Each structure stands twice: as structure tokens, then as C-alpha cells.
Amino acid sequence: MGSSSPRLRSTALSNYSPANRRSARRRLSEMPVKRTGLNSVRSRLLIVWGLLMLGLGALALNLVRIQVFQAGMLQARATDQQTLVLSATQPRRSILDRNGTVMAIDEPVYTLYAHPIMFQKDVQEIAASLAPILEKPVPDLLQTLTSGESGIRILDGIPEDMANRIRNLRLDGLELLQTYQRFYPQQDLFGPLLGYVDVDRQAQAGIEMSQADAIERTGDGLELRRTGDGFVLPTENLPEQASVPDQLQLQTTLDSDLQRVAQDAIQKQVETYKAKRGVVLVMDALDGSLLTMAGYPSYDPNQYYKADVEQFKNWAISDVYEPGSTFKPINVAIALQEGVIQPDDYVDDPGHIQIGEWPIENFDYKYVGGRGSISITEVLKNSSNVGMVRIMRKLQPSVYYKWLQKLGLGELTGIDLPFEGAGYLKDKKQFVDSAIEPATAAFGQGLSLTPIQLLQIHAALANGGKLVVPHLVKGLVDSSGQVQWQPERAAPKQIFDADVTRKVLKMMETVVTDGTGQNAQVPGYRVAGKTGTSQKAGPNGGYLDGVKITSFVATFPVENPRYVVLAVVDEPVGADAFGSTVAAPAVRAVIETLITLEKLPPSEMDEFSPGPRPVPEAEATTPGDENANSEDADTNSEDTALPVID
Amino acid sequence: MTAALRIEAESQRRSSTADNVIPLHERDYASQARQSSAQPKLRPSTVRANKRATQASVRSLPQPLSQPLWLQMLIYAQKGSTVLMVSSVAAMLSVYGWTVHIQDSWGRDYQKLQSLLQQERQLTTSNEALKQQIAKMAEDPSARMALPAPSQMLFVDPAPVREPQVIETRQPDVRSSQNAPLGY
Numbered sequence: 001m002g003s004s005s006p007r008l009r010s011t012a013l014s015n016y017s018p019a020n021r022r023s024a025r026r027r028l029s030e031m032p033v034k035r036t037g038l039n040s041v042r043s044r045l046l047i048v049w050g051l052l053m054l055g056l057g058a059l060a061l062n063l064v065r066i067q068v069f070q071a072g073m074l075q076a077r078a079t080d081q082q083t084l085v086l087s088a089t090q091p092r093r094s095i096l097d098r099n100g101t102v103m104a105i106d107e108p109v110y111t112l113y114a115h116p117i118m119f120q121k122d123v124q125e126i127a128a129s130l131a132p133i134l135e136k137p138v139p140d141l142l143q144t145l146t147s148g149e150s151g152i153r154i155l156d157g158i159p160e161d162m163a164n165r166i167r168n169l170r171l172d173g174l175e176l177l178q179t180y181q182r183f184y185p186q187q188d189l190f191g192p193l194l195g196y197v198d199v200d201r202q203a204q205a206g207i208e209m210s211q212a213d214a215i216e217r218t219g220d221g222l223e224l225r226r227t228g229d230g231f232v233l234p235t236e237n238l239p240e241q242a243s244v245p246d247q248l249q250l251q252t253t254l255d256s257d258l259q260r261v262a263q264d265a266i267q268k269q270v271e272t273y274k275a276k277r278g279v280v281l282v283m284d285a286l287d288g289s290l291l292t293m294a295g296y297p298s299y300d301p302n303q304y305y306k307a308d309v310e311q312f313k314n315w316a317i318s319d320v321y322e323p324g325s326t327f328k329p330i331n332v333a334i335a336l337q338e339g340v341i342q343p344d345d346y347v348d349d350p351g352h353i354q355i356g357e358w359p360i361e362n363f364d365y366k367y368v369g370g371r372g373s374i375s376i377t378e379v380l381k382n383s384s385n386v387g388m389v390r391i392m393r394k395l396q397p398s399v400y401y402k403w404l405q406k407l408g409l410g411e412l413t414g415i416d417l418p419f420e421g422a423g424y425l426k427d428k429k430q431f432v433d434s435a436i437e438p439a440t441a442a443f444g445q446g447l448s449l450t451p452i453q454l455l456q457i458h459a460a461l462a463n464g465g466k467l468v469v470p471h472l473v474k475g476l477v478d479s480s481g482q483v484q485w486q487p488e489r490a491a492p493k494q495i496f497d498a499d500v501t502r503k504v505l506k507m508m509e510t511v512v513t514d515g516t517g518q519n520a521q522v523p524g525y526r527v528a529g530k531t532g533t534s535q536k537a538g539p540n541g542g543y544l545d546g547v548k549i550t551s552f553v554a555t556f557p558v559e560n561p562r563y564v565v566l567a568v569v570d571e572p573v574g575a576d577a578f579g580s581t582v583a584a585p586a587v588r589a590v591i592e593t594l595i596t597l598e599k600l601p602p603s604e605m606d607e608f609s610p611g612p613r614p615v616p617e618a619e620a621t622t623p624g625d626e627n628a629n630s631e632d633a634d635t636n637s638e639d640t641a642l643p644v645i646d
Numbered sequence: 647m648t649a650a651l652r653i654e655a656e657s658q659r660r661s662s663t664a665d666n667v668i669p670l671h672e673r674d675y676a677s678q679a680r681q682s683s684a685q686p687k688l689r690p691s692t693v694r695a696n697k698r699a700t701q702a703s704v705r706s707l708p709q710p711l712s713q714p715l716w717l718q719m720l721i722y723a724q725k726g727s728t729v730l731m732v733s734s735v736a737a738m739l740s741v742y743g744w745t746v747h748i749q750d751s752w753g754r755d756y757q758k759l760q761s762l763l764q765q766e767r768q769l770t771t772s773n774e775a776l777k778q779q780i781a782k783m784a785e786d787p788s789a790r791m792a793l794p795a796p797s798q799m800l801f802v803d804p805a806p807v808r809e810p811q812v813i814e815t816r817q818p819d820v821r822s823s824q825n826a827p828l829g830y
Binding site: 596 | 778796
């Protein structure tokens with residue numbers, strides 16, 4: 001104020017000259033204020049201030065209205081527009097085999113919806129531009145597009161590249177919803193093991209179903225904010241690890257290569273003998289993990305809707321059968337464990353005995369008759385039913401029954417696949433009171449179990465007497481192979497002594513070297529096995545005539561038992577259809593592949609002489625083929641490749 | 647306003663006698679207007695000249711009014727809060743800029759992650775499908791592919807550990823190099 005020139009000051013004061021005052025009066029005439037100059041200025045100021053204050057108050061009121069009363073609604077609208085929930089459907093975790101091969105993986109697929117009410121272009125044009133991409137004829141597409149106003153589903157299962165092409169058309173009114181679809185690269189190799197996932201993303205069989213909790217990713221998806229141009233931004237309350245869906249995958253103990261070879265082998269046997277179905281199982285006896293469960297016929301889970309419903313269940317774990325002779329080594333182990341026999345004992349084998357009103361005879365009784373006094377080893381080697389009955393008669397039936405229960409017959413093994421069936425054991429009173437029951441159990445008839453249960457018990461003979469829980473699933477592993485989660489399993493149960501199992505394995509080795517199992521010989525390697533050919537039980541009791549189920553079980557290498565292989569072929573046709581001819585070759589093929597996969601050295605390096613180079617077209621003949629027409633193959637000892645070493 | 651009127655008071659004093667000081671509140675604007683209009687317009691140079699003219703009677707300039715303590719404190723507080731405000735605005739702007747940058751780079755990295763995951767999935771799928779294709783081809787007998795058999799496996803014993811051999815270094819033959827011509 002001090003710098004203002006005096007001239008201005010005088011001009012300002014001269015405003016109040018009479019001439020100016022008149023004009024001022026005129027200006028202020030409409031204002032109901034006093035004519036004093038200072039007051040009129042003040043009153044004008046006051047008025048302007050009042051107006052401004054009114055405006056401010058109105059603004060404040062509006063602010064209150066928006067912030068307080070409409071806050072909820074507006075916030076909801078903004079959140080709707082800005083936030084997006086990414087992938088309401090989370091992809092399922094992949095399933096791997098033990099080498100990291102992917103067996104099942106989720107692929108994004110899209111469903112195309114049309115809302116004709118939002119079409120900007122002509123329907124004809126839209127149909128014409130969509131038809132080549134969707135590979136549908138234009139008239140059909142036109143009919144679909146004109147069938148409603150909104151929400152018309154045109155096509156689902158659209159792969160990603162097709163979806164991108166549709167999106168690049170930039171047509172209004174078309175909507176692509178993303179979902180996931182399971183893809184099984186190996187097609188029908190694993191079949192019922194993996195199961196399948198249906199349209200509603202529900203797992204229906206196999207590992208997909210039994211491990212659904214581990215495979216499905218929980219959580220509602222990630223919530224993020226989106227800017228106007230579609231760029232995503234994080235929200236404030238983003239959890240630490242939420243941005244990256246964890247890269248855990250479910251690893252199984254299966255081996256794709258072994259499975260493939262086993263599948264081919266069992267398929268060939270089933271087709272050769274026109275059997276109904278066949279299965280090969282391979283277990284690592286040390287921990288019960290299954291390397292292979294190959295069945296034929298199988299189905300492709302990618303096209304599960306085309307498969308026979310019967311195939312959805314895995315008959316290796318759900319259907320029971322009477323094991324027959326493959327149960328004999330187990331009985332011998334029970335007898336040895338109870339101490340009622342010694343390995344070098346002899347029993348009398350007349351070939352044919354009568355128990356009450358039931359006759360029991362050996363398979364080869366008609367050709368060979370009775371054998372007289374034979375050792376326990378020879379009982380197994382020749383698969384003598386009568387010999388087995390004589391052995392098991394030394395056991396009290398109640399003790400025998402307790403043992404059968406201890407083995408787990410009539411109960412589930414606890415494998416981590418769905419729909420497992422339990423075996424069948426007659427009730428105690430019936431078993432103990434009737435004399436025929438322990439007798440038939442001695443050669444593996446009269447009781448029934450699933451193939452996996454038989455494998456489990458033979459694994460106990462291999463691993464030193466422990467009943468392990470068979471399983472397929474190793475656990476959830478991360479990208480570096482570290483196991484992050486494992487399913488809970490029961491601990492193994494010790495049922496036999498280790499030396500008892502060793503003695504039984506030595507007996508089983510003679511079956512392969514010069515018994516009924518010579519078709520399973522692998523030069524240079526010690527294999528212990530047992531053939532089995534049993535009649536199938538009819539639905540009304542009794543046995544079906546001429547209907548057999550053949551099997552072969554092998555443990556190898558005998559000096560350090562690790563792997564147990566079981567092949568079961570159901571209802572092979574032909575007079576020459578026995579466990580030795582039908583099932584044993586499949587087991588041999590599997591053992592050979594297992595040797596190359598696991599790089600197992602031969603048992604006797606010096607004695608090893610390479611066999612003929614295998615040719616893909618012709619199946620190499622092995623010694624014993626010609627002689628293995630019946631279960632008595634004790635006359636071909638000149639073809640043994642190895643001496644039996646104790 | 648106060649200062650301007652002060653100059654007027656000075657000019658008044660000049661025009662009138664030194665003792666004739668008219669108090670402000672008693673003055674009449676009209677009379678003053680007449681007076682000032684009759685007076686020559688004052689210029690800053692004139693004010694200075696007048697000041698020099700009155701050197702004889704040195705009058706001290708009016709002192710600035712001493713402010714009460716609370717007012718001083720308030721002024722200091724105002725200055726301090728201004729500094730604080732400027733610095734906090736600067737900090738706020740930088741933090742905001744950093745937040746936006748972080749969100750932006752997160753979004754960019756997220757897009758990258760999604761595209762990488764997609765690529766990985768596509769690679770895995772096509773890899774496995776290719777393996778299946780080759781396996782199917784191998785089953786065909788005309789493909790002439792055979793499974794590895796145990797008879798084709800070779801087991802080699804590792805050689806026993808030997809002592810490291812001492813290799814004596816030979817002296818280069820000096821004479822022969824002398825005979826050889828240079829440049830070859």
C-alpha cells in the first residue's frame with residue numbers, strides 16, 4: 001500500500017466528488033443499503049460473499065450426498081467396472097509320471113456366445129465371417145444366430161488359436177468365455193488309471209477322481225484392477241504368493257516307457273488267445289509303488305464318451321478272481337513261518353485224493369499220475385494240488401484262517417485309486433468246520449482276491465516279509481522336483497520272516513528254470529515265478545466249464561529282489577491256454593524292458609551269454625515253448641540256461 | 647492506506663505550519679480533496695527532496711510496531727508450516743509417482759508371466775503329443791525300430807585306479823634347429 005502512487009489515491013478519493021457520487025448512487029440505487037460510500041462497498045462485498053458461501057454450502061451438501069448416501073452404490077459400480085476376477089475356473093494341476101512326462105494337462109478352451117441384440121453389423125455378414133473360422137456351414141450358423149436375442153451358445157471347446165481369430169474379427173455381440181479342458185497326450189496308454197474329467201469339470205474315475213483334492217486348485221481366482229485400456233493393476237490386498245499360481249504338479253510312480261511295452265505285450269497275448277481282457281502290473285516291492293498297470297482293452301480319456309462303460313472301472317483293482325496256483329507259494333510261506341514244514345521236507349503226492357465227497361487231483365494227473373514222495377520245491381515246480389493239500393493239512397484250520405485274514409484277504413489293500421473291490425474269504429465257522437475249505441484254499445481256489453492284492457502279497461515275499469500299501473501317487477512336486485506334499489499311507493506290516501521269504505523265492509526260481517514258468521526265462525538274470533491257471537467261479541456257485549483265468553507272477557532279481565510283475569489274462573480260448581503260455585511271455589517282455597530301463601546288471605557276469613538279437617516281427621522262441629502244453633513241464637531239463645545256485 | 651495517508655500528512659505538514667497538524671480522524675475528505683487538488687502532484691523525487699530539505703530537523707522514521715510475542719510465534723509457525731507443506735507435497739508427489747511406477751511394472755510383469763505360462767503349456771502339450779506320435783510310429787513293424795534288449799547291454803568294469811604316470815619332458819634338440827634354415 002505504501003508504494004501506490006499518490007495520484008491513484010487522489011483519483012480514488014475524487015470518486016466521491018458530487019459528480020461521481022450521483023453515478024454511484026445510481027449504481028447503488030437498487031441496493032437496499034445506506035448511501036454511505038463505505039457501507040455500500042461492504043454490503044456488496046457481503047452479498048458476493050453470501051452468494052459464494054451459498055454456492056459452497058450447496059457444494060458441501062452435494063458432497064455429503066454423494067459421499068455418504070450414495071457411497072455404497074457408487075463404490076459397487078466402480079468396483080464392478082474396474083476389478084476383474086481372473087480365471088474363475090482355475091486350471092487343474094498336471095499329472096506327471098516318474099520321469100516327468102506329462103500324462104494329463106489342462107488346456108484353455110473357449111465357449112462362444114452370441115448376443116444378437118448387440119450386433120452392430122448385419123447378421124449375414126457376421127455369419128459369413130464366422131463360418132470359415134468355426135468350420136460350420138453359413139446357413140446353420142445363420143439359423144443359430146437368429147434363434148434368440150441374447151446368450152446363444154454357438155460352439156464350445158474352441159481352442160486358443162481359433163479363439164484368437166474370432167477375437168481379431170472385433171465384432172460386437174460375440175463373447176468368449178474361457179474354461180479349461182483336460183488333455184491326455186498319451187491317449188489310451190493309461191486309460192482307466194488316469195480316469196477322465198467330464199464337461200462339468202468333475203473327475204470321474206482313476207487318479208483324477210481319487211486325488212481330486214490334490215489336483216484341483218482351491219481359491220476363487222485372483223482379483224485385480226483393470227484400467228481403461230485393459231491393462232491390469234494389482235489391488236491393495238493382493239496376497240503374497242497369489243500372483244503366481246503355484247507350479248505344483250502331481251507326480252505318480254508310473255513309468256510311461258514300461259507301460260507302453262507292457263500294454264503292447266498284453267495286447268498281443270489277449271489278441272492271440274482271443275481273451276476277454278488282460279492286465280500287467282509291476283510293483284516295486286520295497287515301497288509298494290506301482291510302475292505299471294497296463295490293461296487291454298483300454299480307452300482314450302480324451303474321448304471318454306466313446307468308451308464302453310465297463311472299461312471305466314479298473315478291473316485290476318475292482319474285480320476279484322480265484323488265484324489258483326499263484327497262491328501256492330504264499331501257502332508254503334505260511335507253512336514255513338508256522339514251522340510245520342522245513343524246506344527240505346518230503347510229501348507224498350499220489351496225484352489224486354478224496355476229501356469227503358470231493359475229489360482233488362493234479363492238473364497233470366491224467367498224463368503223469370502220482371509222483372510219489374517229492375520235496376516241497378518240486379511241489380511248487382510241478383504245481384501239485386495234492387501235494388499242497390498234504391502240506392497245508394499240517395496246519396490247524398483255525399490257524400490257517402487267521403493267517404489268511406492276516407494277509408488281508410476280504411479287505412481292501414488301500415491303493416489310492418477309486419472303486420477298489422475287496423476279496424472274498426468264507427466266514428470262519430464255514431472254513432474251520434468243513435474239511436474241504438482249507439484243502440481248496442491250499443491250491444488257491446475257494447477264496448478270491450483282486451490282482452492287486454495278489455501282487456501285494458507276492459511283494460511281501462519279495463521284500464523280506466512286509467505287506468506294503470500299493471500306491472500310484474508319489475505326491476505334489478514343484479518345478480525342481482522337490483516333493484512338497486505326500487498323501488498319508490499306512491506303514492508296512494511285517495508278516496513273514498525274511499529267511500522264510502528267501503527260501504520260498506528259491507523254490508519259485510526252480511519254477512522258472514525248469515518248471516512250468518520257463519517261458520519267463522531271461523538269459524543271465526535270476527527270475528522267480530509261479531504260473532496259475534484256475535477255473536472261474538460261476539455266479540451261482542460252482543465253477544464254469546471250460547472258462548479259465550490264467551496268470552503268472554514273477555519276482556526278480558532273486559539275489560536282491562526288487563520288482564514283482566503280475567500278468568492276468570481273463571478267459572483265453574484254446575486248449576493250450578495256460579498261465580505258462582498266455583501270461584508268462586508278457587511278463588518276460590516286461591522284465592526285459594525293466595532290465596534295460598533300470599540298467600540292472602546280470603546275476604552272473606561270467607555265465608552270461610547273449611541270446612539271439614530280437615527281431616520286431618517274429619517273437620523269439622524260448623526253450624520250453626513246445627513242452628509247455630500242460631502244467632507238467634518237468635521233462636525239459638536239458639534246456640536250462642543256468643545252473644540253480646543256492 | 648495508512649502509509650499513503652502518512653505521506654498526505656507530511657504534505658499537509660509542509661503546506662501548513664509545523665505546529666498545525668491535523669489529526670486524521672477529524673479531517674474532512676472533501677476539504678482534503680480540495681487541498682490536494684490545489685497542491686502540486688507529489689513525486690518520489692519530490693519526497694526525497696523534501697526529506698533533504700528537512701535534514702535540519704532529523705526526525706526518526708517511524709519504527710515498525712513491535713509485535714507481541716504470540717504474533718511472532720504465529721508468524722514463525724506459518725513459515726515453518728509452509729516449509730513443511732512444500733516438502734511434504736514434494737514427498738507425496740514422489741511417493742505417488744513411485745506407486746504408479748510399481749503398479750505399472752507389476753502389470754507389465756504380470757502380462758509377461760501369463761504369456762510365458764501360456765508358452766510353457768503349449769510347448770509341453772506339443773512335446774508330449776510329438777512323443778506319442780513317435781511311439782505310435784515305432785509300433786508299426788515297417789518302421790524298423792526295435793526295443794532295447796538285455797542282450798544288447800554292455801557292462802564294463804571300471805578300470806582299477808593306477809598311479810599317475812610321470813612323463814619326462816625331452817629337451818628339444820638344439821643342434822637340429824641350428825641346421826634348419828630360418829624362415830621355414
